[in-house]
Amino acid sequence: MAAKSKSKGRSVPNCFGYPLSIFFIVINEFCERFSYYGMRAVLVLYFKYFLRWDDNFSTAIYHTFVALCYLTPILGALIADSWLGKFKTIVSLSIVYTIGQAVMAVSSINDMTDQNRDGNPDNIAVHIALSMTGLILIALGTGGIKPCVSAFGGDQFEEHQEKQRSRFFSIFYLSINAGSLISTIITPILRAQECGIHSRQQCYPLAFGVPAALMAVSLVVFIAGSGMYKKVQPQGNIMVRVCKCIGFAIKNRFRHRSKEYPKREHWLDWASEKYDKRLIAQTKMVLKVLFLYIPLPMFWALFDQQGSRWTLQATTMDGDFGAMQIQPDQMQTVNPILIIIMVPVVDAVIYPLIQKCKINFTPLRRITVGMFLAGLAFVAAALLQVQIDKTLPVFPAAGQAQIKIINLGDSNANVTFLPNLQNVTVLPMESTGYRMFESSQLKSVMVNFGSESRSENIDSISSNTHTVTIKNAAAGIVSSLRSDNFTSKPEEGKNLVRFVNNLPQTVNITMGDTTFGILEETSISNYSPFSGGRTYDIVITAGSTNCKPTSEKLGYGGAYTIVINECSGDVTQLRYIEDIQPNTVHMAWQIPQYFILTCGEVVFSVTGLEFSYSQAPSNMKSVLQAGWLLTVAVGNIIVLIVAGASKLSEQWAEYVLFAALLFAVCIIFAVMAYFYTYTDPNEVEAQLDEEEKKKQIKQDPDLHGKESEAVSQM
Template identity: 35%
Template sequence: MSEKHEIDVQDGTEKRDVNQYDLLTEHEKELLELEARLNAELDAKLLANPNKHPTAIYFILPNEFGERFCYYGVQPNLNKYFRDITGMDPTAAKVYSTTFTMLAYFFPLIGAAVSDSFLGKWWTIISFSIVYLIGMILLTVFAVPGLLGPVGTVSRGLTFLPMIIIALGTGGIKPCVSSHGGDQYLPSQELAKDRFFSLFYVSINVGGLLTQFIVPLIADKPCLGLETCYTYGFLLPTIVFFLALVVFAIGHRWYRIVPPLGEFLPWKAVKAATLAMGRYRKASPAEREAKGHWLNFAEAEYGAVFVDEVRDFGLVLVPIVFPMSFCWMLYNQNSNEWANQYYLMNGALFGRNSKVLQVQFSIINTILIIILVPILAYVVYPFCERRGWNFTLTRRMGVGYFLVILSFALSAGINKSVENAYLSAGRKMEDATKNDGMYCEECISGWAQFPQWFILTLGECMFSPTGVQFMYVEAGRQFRAVSTSFWLVAVSFGSVWITIFDPAMVEAGIDSTTRNWIYSGVGLGGLVLYCIAAYYYTPRKARISINEPSRLAKEAEYALMKQ
């Protein structure tokens, strides 16, 4: 429920009260009144205990834990799974696993559209979770040896079919769960809400940490006549996700429900912008001067506040989605390009008789996230603030982006030595996955990857959580959930670049080391674009509104958040 909040506004020489409710369109008022009726009892309890977490989050957090346990139980294993089960070569396995990641981060647009337009967040999460579960069941069954044909010759299309369904399921959920959690709090509960998002991030990483340790142990054991056991390895995440879905469904009576808007906001924004542009072109110079900003020509149909938020939404997308997609292009390869590198290294990290698989070694990323995020949030950023260093959100993302490029350059720097040492040991490139985690005296130790993992994770901790925060605080009230989905689209675009560049470079005969250097250079070009966009970006709080009603609404919004 959004409260009526009156503030004093100086309008020329006249001082008057402004009611935030009066600045809404009729449709927005109807939705607000419906939300108040649906949640009256829960809101009264929240107002009575504003510093206490709503009961609802104790059903939302386990759901996020289970979903991430499931996703990271599958995604890091795909590169090896595709090579072992279908007989794909390294490039094909990389393209297919990257395509899955691309789809998983593109389908949030569909989830956001369904949630905003028809079902609302709760029903959208339930519906797409069922789709997700069907995909996991198919993946588990299809991994049974011999079911789809002899191992190593299985149809790529059939193998990838469950991945499309899983991507649709997880993508549909992604833009809804965190915003559904945020909906459980009233606007005045900013501190409690901040703590929730911290807990939410922890649940993501705990789920990812456990599954990346447990699932590879299961998948690497002999079963069903094979030396590997992907069937049982994928069965565990399926069961965990099912239980998480049940827990989430049970919590329905405790959820605050925010009614769907009835229209997909990006499409509504496109219609408003198209209408405004058409009228602006036909308007006289005097009419243009009277309206001010060209988007104000759609003010009568869409409301003054909405058209200003359309402007804000567009300005958020410019410095984020396209330039940052090149950062994600590099980051998304840690589960395939770095995996392929690790297969060529000595995986006996704790002595000759030890065996550390690549997916197990990659949990360094999750462990470091759990360590570094609190250090940055509670030590580094406050230290910079106390010293008067203006370490803004855009600057944090820029530094994080640079560190990701540096980590990839380090990987490229050692790659040729890794390959030469592997070949000098008498091993064949086509047997790389079979040597995953095995002892090899002549090979370079897998620990050589630790510096690149540390730098990558530090960069991730600076640009990824900050990017989500940026998309939330820099978008208008109506666009915050949609902005989150477009942040995920940037991740998807990063995977698109890989599926375009990698096959082309392989076909051109470019070796893996040179490819890595080329990727680093492309990423550096993206960073330059980002820095230019960020330099000219004005934060929403300091940005002049394009009309008077939106200025008053923004003042009321920021005043309400300070309560």
């Protein structure tokens, strides 16, 4: 039931005991988190497959963006507390945020540009410039409002609504995870759609456009509640005062280095000439916690690679889950799903069991365990990567060439590779695998069917992978040469499909929405990409005969040659040849590493926030919140440094390197935690207040009598 309560002379609408305004804030946060995580889910694939950046550069730009998102909260807090206030800051930066999302959607539109023969935009610089502009605006928007929205929600409650305020933060956290979970499921599906006016392409404009629309909705919903909000005016930023106090203490210490000035118990005490004892004591408590934060960025360096390295790892895996076909970027949903399940389980079951075992599982010990688990998750990722690498084909390096022979005839073929002089016998209706040669040792192939022979010249300069079809027809030996140009497995887990005509007449072939055109006898079509995990309708027209078979179910990341051996009436004979083996390691094998990392997140992140709150002075909790967010930014910068400096050629080795670094940092943090002394900020502040009161009474003895009189009149 809706009701109204009084707040400083004005009516505040209530619903079920909560200020009605918070529902606008919760919906706003859900839409904003949907927008951010939805865009971020497909970002690294956009870099790799649309902008055509390699894995390392895509990862570097991704983590630069995430770091920027966690650096800008400091700017947002300064603007809100010192100048505009929380409401105006959220509105202003949300407008910037919405524009940034719209720019990202526009940057991914390919149809309005000139395209080269590969379907990539020729004016790629325009797309890069728009993408970087959009990402900078998004980082400024999402980071700037991050420290404001939750605090603004807390401002809506009265002093007597402590219970409702606590529940609000739980609902607020749930809206964050709900937005993250739903968007990470939906936007990869939107990306995987084919769209375009002049060409068929991955639908990044839709994958970025929907988050842009949700951000616009977020802004409209937030403004719609404007008349109900309690808007606290800016009081000046405590972070600025803390920084000035630290700066003055350092400056004063070095100014008075001579021995005539007495030593002080703590270096911050050198600020006592200008700042009061209470601020100095509070700053000491903050710096004590911030010192403990120094090792923490290494955890985030591993954690945020879910959206970069782990997503790229998933592109080389099999996403067939039976009734569902999972996209590589959808695997990121495992984390929020596990978070929603594990947070209550850990709080209600795990921690009480540990307590019953009489184990003193302090907050700092929990954080240490969380770091250790994140390291184990990367060990699991490395072991999985080793298994993936075993299934990857070997592609020719510089100075090498590969060739495959397909025998379409009805008798054995003897093939000689010249000038190497290697011989191979190819059985009827069979094929060789790709055979590797030095380029100088593969100039031509000599084909012999009995006494008949035919030579096919090979150009290993313009291409390093070739397929030759051979057939002993009535008119003699017929052969066709096709350059395959393989340098890697098909992108995004798609498949490449081509057709070979083994009929005595020309055929016209269509598969799904793709037309392969007319093929002569023994001719080989070009490869065309098809999504994995499904079948396609094939239409083969041979003269007046139409054959309409359904393709076999394609895997993920494979390349197939389909040989048409017969098309007559209701009879169709197709033979499938795997040119590149599809992905055989299932994406489900990523779940263990996600599970271990999420366990680490639960005991690290949640505990870290609680610890920071409990150890922070009453008016400096925002300072430690900004410091906590800063560790995330530094963690993403560490990824850039380590990945750039290591120069490791094997991905599994990079995973092991990050795990080893975190284990080392975990030991350092455990030592720091051992020597840390927990404090009660409320007790320290109360003691300081008592000392200040005694000091005032000493200076003015009448003050004590006035206080006693005031108490007796109450």
